[in-house]
Amino acid sequence: MEQIARTPKQIGAALRRCRRAGGLTQAALGEKTGLRQATISALESGEPGTQLRTLAEVMATLGLELVIRERGQPGKDIGDLY
Amino acid sequence: MEQIARTPKQIGAALRRCRRAGGLTQAALGEKTGLRQATISALESGEPGTQLRTLAEVMATLGLELVIRERGQPGKDIGDLY
DNA sequence: CATCAATATACTCCGGAGCGCATAGAATTG
DNA sequence: CAATTCTATGCGCTCCGGAGTATATTGATG
Numbered sequence: 001m002e003q004i005a006r007t008p009k010q011i012g013a014a015l016r017r018c019r020r021a022g023g024l025t026q027a028a029l030g031e032k033t034g035l036r037q038a039t040i041s042a043l044e045s046g047e048p049g050t051q052l053r054t055l056a057e058v059m060a061t062l063g064l065e066l067v068i069r070e071r072g073q074p075g076k077d078i079g080d081l082y
Numbered sequence: 083m084e085q086i087a088r089t090p091k092q093i094g095a096a097l098r099r100c101r102r103a104g105g106l107t108q109a110a111l112g113e114k115t116g117l118r119q120a121t122i123s124a125l126e127s128g129e130p131g132t133q134l135r136t137l138a139e140v141m142a143t144l145g146l147e148l149v150i151r152e153r154g155q156p157g158k159d160i161g162d163l164y
Numbered sequence: 165c166a167t168c169a170a171t172a173t174a175c176t177c178c179g180g181a182g183c184g185c186a187t188a189g190a191a192t193t194g
Numbered sequence: 195c196a197a198t199t200c201t202a203t204g205c206g207c208t209c210c211g212g213a214g215t216a217t218a219t220t221g222a223t224g
Binding site: 015 | 130154
Binding site for chain 3: 025026037040041042044045051
């Protein structure tokens, strides 16, 4: 499941889906990452002030990585979008 | 060119390559984004405290997007096919 | 419905980001 | 080399994230 994001809101939404896919609650993820549940909530809600450290911590714990690429590259992933 | 990143440092390094690929200086990117050149510098250096708003602003200006996916999906990555 | 789990909000405190501004240091070029 | 461009760093300032803690609000579930 590759999720595309360009804004903090989209990033947060994607992370939320990944967390839920792993059957975790915000509190549980907070435990694993050493972050407060409220911080997870803010991140997933797309608070633009959230720090990269928080994003990285959550991604690492959820086993995720980022691909940085130019916009609208119609690769094969297009199919995964719909 | 798809760049993979898991840490603020790797994110910053990737953005730096993208900026340079576009022939921009930090100052020029700062102009376009409304961010200080020092802020661009910090982001590219991988300061973990950098905010998502800064990342998003820079990505938008450079015409980039993120793909959030699970770590290490070797075969699925068709990016290196062309 | 009632209840319990999950998520969002609120408060104070502290630290650090990003601002304007300025400059030091590094890299590039002639 | 020197000269110029680019990048990193410093200071004072304001603002807000995240910690700790607690409580609302929302969402599932029986």
